[in-house]
Amino acid sequence: MTMTSSTHLSIDSDRLWSALMELARIGAYDDTATGLVGVDRQSLTDEDAAGRQLVIGWMKDAGLEVTIDELGTIFGRREGLEPDLAPVIAGSHIDSVATAGAFDGCLGVLGALEVVRSLNDAGLTTRRPLVIAAWTEEEGVRFGTDMLGSAVAAGRLTLDYAYELVDAAGLRLGDELVRIGFKGDRPARLDPPHAYVECHIEQGPVLADQGYAIGVVTGVQSISWQKITLHGRAAHAGTTPTELRVDAGLAAAQLVVRLREMVDSGEYGQLRATVGHLQTFPGIPSVVPDRAELTVDLRNPDDALMTQAEADLATYLETLPVLRVETKRMAKTAAVPFSERVQDAIAATAGSLDIPTMRLISGAGHDAQEMAAITPTAMIFVRGQYDGISHNPREYSTPEDCAAGITVLANTVLRLAAE
Amino acid sequence: MTMTSSTHLSIDSDRLWSALMELARIGAYDDTATGLVGVDRQSLTDEDAAGRQLVIGWMKDAGLEVTIDELGTIFGRREGLEPDLAPVIAGSHIDSVATAGAFDGCLGVLGALEVVRSLNDAGLTTRRPLVIAAWTEEEGVRFGTDMLGSAVAAGRLTLDYAYELVDAAGLRLGDELVRIGFKGDRPARLDPPHAYVECHIEQGPVLADQGYAIGVVTGVQSISWQKITLHGRAAHAGTTPTELRVDAGLAAAQLVVRLREMVDSGEYGQLRATVGHLQTFPGIPSVVPDRAELTVDLRNPDDALMTQAEADLATYLETLPVLRVETKRMAKTAAVPFSERVQDAIAATAGSLDIPTMRLISGAGHDAQEMAAITPTAMIFVRGQYDGISHNPREYSTPEDCAAGITVLANTVLRLAAE
Missing domain, CATH: 3.40.630.10 (Zn peptidases)
Known part of the structure; x- marks a missing residue:
């Protein structure tokens, strides 16, 4: 048959x-x-x-x-x-x-x-x-x-x-x-x-x-993984006036909020952005963080829009109020249309x-x-x-x-x- | 003499x-x-x-x-x-x-x-x-x-x-x-x-x-220490559309940014706000955090303005897009004028x-x-x-x-x- x-x-x-x-x-x-x-x-x-x-x-x-x-x-x-x-x-x-x-x-x-x-x-x-x-x-x-x-x-x-x-x-x-x-x-x-x-x-x-x-x-979406480390300056929470601080944790928070704004803007198509890991150091309640580590996971079915999102993210990182930004690429794969x-x-x-x-x-x-x-x-x-x-x-x-x-x-x- | x-x-x-x-x-x-x-x-x-x-x-x-x-x-x-x-x-x-x-x-x-x-x-x-x-x-x-x-x-x-x-x-x-x-x-x-x-x-x-x-x-300033835990929902960074996420890390970031806005507003006098400890869990790049822990250290030389800042912070916490917020007071001392x-x-x-x-x-x-x-x-x-x-x-x-x-x-x- x-x-x-x-x-x-x-x-x-x-x-x-x-x-x-x-x-x-x-x-x-x-x-x-x-x-x-x-x-x-x-x-x-x-x-x-x-x-x-x-x-x-x-x-x-x-x-x-x-x-x-x-x-x-x-x-x-x-x-x-x-x-x-x-x-x-x-x-x-x-x-x-x-x-x-x-x-x-x-x-x-x-x-x-x-x-x-x-x-x-x-x-x-x-x-x-x-x-x-x-x-x-x-x-x-x-x-x-x-x-x-x-x-x-x-x-x-x-x-x-x-x-x-x-x-x-x-x-x-x-x-x-x-x-x-x-x-x-x-x-x-x-x-x-x-x-x-x-x-x-x-x-x-x-x-x-x-x-x-x-x-x-x-x-399958394009995937971009980066590890980003922001360097600020440790300072005493009680004694350091706000205007003298270089707060790595605040900058990390601004970055997380910015990523969601990028997603919501629609400028990057179906971009998804995830900060799965975020941690401040030394991590003491009374010390302004001198370092914040975070991972940024970007996904996009469109390679060109992914490239644009990565470039705009890199530009944004330069504007963060920190002493130094380190970025390390962990993974990058292109989008695969079926x-x-x-x-x-x-x-x-x-x-x-x-x-x-x-x-x-x-x-x-x-x-x-x-x-x-x-x-x-x-x-x-x-x-x-x-x-x-x-x-x-x-x-x-x-x-x-x-x-x-x-x-x-x-x-x-x-x-x-x-x- | x-x-x-x-x-x-x-x-x-x-x-x-x-x-x-x-x-x-x-x-x-x-x-x-x-x-x-x-x-x-x-x-x-x-x-x-x-x-x-x-x-x-x-x-x-x-x-x-x-x-x-x-x-x-x-x-x-x-x-x-x-x-x-x-x-x-x-x-x-x-x-x-x-x-x-x-x-x-x-x-x-x-x-x-x-x-x-x-x-x-x-x-x-x-x-x-x-x-x-x-x-x-x-x-x-x-x-x-x-x-x-x-x-x-x-x-x-x-x-x-x-x-x-x-x-x-x-x-x-x-x-x-x-x-x-x-x-x-x-x-x-x-x-x-x-x-x-x-x-x-x-x-x-x-x-x-x-x-x-x-x-x-x-x-000496009034000091208020709180530990805040935000509960969201873990989700896969690649497969979960943005609108279906309950991202505890994003909410934590919004809180950190909000605290600086409160300081900068001048509404709380000489308020200082510090998030020394901030960490997301499970802390995996490809997983939307289901939990974020942070400490909030507030200082104010004016007890009334400190009370107002704490109350407004509590109100703000209720607006965060998470499933549940836990707050635990770690310390609170009144301002001491000399x-x-x-x-x-x-x-x-x-x-x-x-x-x-x-x-x-x-x-x-x-x-x-x-x-x-x-x-x-x-x-x-x-x-x-x-x-x-x-x-x-x-x-x-x-x-x-x-x-x-x-x-x-x-x-x-x-x-x-x-x-």
Whole structure:
């Protein structure tokens, strides 16, 4: 049997949910901060290895041909009617942060597995091959570079760069890969597939706020991280007249307020600005701070507007009433617009399933942004509960919303694989 | 020989300086932060005991009758022509903070000693007795309550309260007093003297900025310390739209800016406002802070304007865009205006010595503010170098400025003791 465009593939939402819950038991821990059971399955740890083995077992049970690349990324291939055509890849990651929930990344991998299982149940074969990818070290919490596996696969980073990364304990990534038995033979550089689709939890509040279970992701914002240190002059709070002060804390406060004014001005498009870390020194109630440290996180889907915001921020810093300003760039990534064609395929698929969608930008980084460099790419976001909290054991998406996302993934993949 | 109002007593500035430097050797340490030699002679430590013994020896050598009160405060009495008249007291303290210089407090005690030595050299006897006081635990760094000895002497705090204070190691003040041999017999409650005069370094930049060696202190400001905690909602910097954020750090910044606006408005007189401690939590670059902690230090020489500032601040806090505001009062002291008559005596004395003076408020607390409750009181401030830095080994006043201050002290004391 082959698919026609009017046929919809149904998935088994209970099976999907069971797989998510079973994988979450690997690396489970009691989280004292929340009183919940969290997941700690950082990349290339024993827990990650156990998670990988579980997923590979499921892939093989589903009849997939499993290969491991030189950086440990797992590929599970389901042959197509025309094996020589470039495959459609659906993927994400199963490594986690230290205080994770069950969904971040895993939904994309186990959702793609559920697509394959459902195709098997329906006895369907696609025109193009389908490949599930579970990328190595997406989180970057252990070795310091996020989206590592997909970045090497897409050619942005080299394999040697990845191998030489070390974790906080001084362990080398290349050695850890060998230790857990996941240094494979498949070349890390990936031949461009026909398309890449990733289903992921939103990790934000927009879908819940707007009342949608599913979002079509238009791209990933540009991200700029800076650490800014303002130097003033320590002075006694009681004895130093206001006009003789050089208050680093006041200047930091003015900067925080200014950043919000920049956002609210609308001059920088959809700019988001966050000062997550702000601290004054010496931090004594009766001493005017001689130093204030803060981080500035800027996000913008438009690179030109991001550049303008950074430039205007730099100009503003020069006007602050302090003795000296230090700025250190911590990170900068360009905006990644996703393929209009793949976005439209997702939206049309959801529409035909009577699942309403909205389009939204991704504020977080994802493997899809690396794949976008070599193939038409887009993402499906699934609504999160509790304001979309993530990287926290409270992270939660309902079984219904997960099933909706994977149903859209399944039928989008079918659509693309028929091309 | 008796004094006439046209006679001026000269002091020995070298002897004064030598005494300051010799006392500073007790508790001396190498300060790594500044590369200087600092002083750590906290109250009722072995170092404090050694400092006390040195000063008592000098007092006895100068012919003073030394008594120790129940709280360890040292009194050195020089008899007057009319012993039954209430004495004039000149004093300060010799205990120090952990990172002190040579001048804070010591100038007032050793300066009063120099007054006595100079009177001895000149063969002068005053009408009223003169008493030097070296108050116990002025700094409050060891047992947590500053101006302790003078507060008990003036009746604001009880002796039992003082005895039961414990230091960070759990040692009880009453026990430490016995251990170092300074629990005396003299009642801690002091009979009101005729007047109290204290010479102290300014610990601020005003005199240096205005070009005066000596200041006449008009009083001590009201001090209000609050710890304010703002509660917002943690959110992902990339995924959370600005309009859905409850950013505790932004609210803290708005508060800091608002405090400066209050100061600049002039509506609160000579209000000073300082946010010494400001910190956001969890303090991660990509997370909108769910909590911000800050301290607010307000100073005002006018109690009514201070009350108004506190009330307006409380009203403003209610308008901040956060979920919840916690405020905790850490300290509150009323403004203490000093005696106009004693201020005028100091100013007139300095004028007759051709030493220009300006009047200024004290931003820091001093034993004089406790004495002001029971006797006409004022203070003489001596200019500090390096922006008046204090509680730091860099604290420094020149020999010339110290001599000027003690010359004014000597002749003011003579004037008051002749009344």
